[in-house]
Amino acid sequence: MPYIAIKSYPKDEETKKKLVEKINEDLMEICGLPQGAVTISYEEVKPEDWEEQVVKKEIRPNAEKMYILGGEKKY
Numbered sequence: 001m002p003y004i005a006i007k008s009y010p011k012d013e014e015t016k017k018k019l020v021e022k023i024n025e026d027l028m029e030i031c032g033l034p035q036g037a038v039t040i041s042y043e044e045v046k047p048e049d050w051e052e053q054v055v056k057k058e059i060r061p062n063a064e065k066m067y068i069l070g071g072e073k074k075y
Contacts (some may be wrong), residue, residue: 002033002039004038004041006023007054007058010044011044020040
């Protein structure tokens with residue numbers, strides 16, 4: 001615990017590693033977690049597939065669970 005799944009337009013490998021490392025560090029610090037507690041996956045989604053694969057299948061059906069939606073804080 002916790003498990004974070006990132007879906008994004010394609011990025012270079014260095015950018016993906018920096019993002020994942022920053023999220024990992026912040027989670028451990030804020031939640032007081034040990035190194036082995038965090039799992040993070042990264043899946044690239046082509047821009048032309050984003051609406052179908054992510055928005056329709058994951059974001060809209062789970063809109064009530066989103067803390068930030070389209071850049072807007074929902075809390």
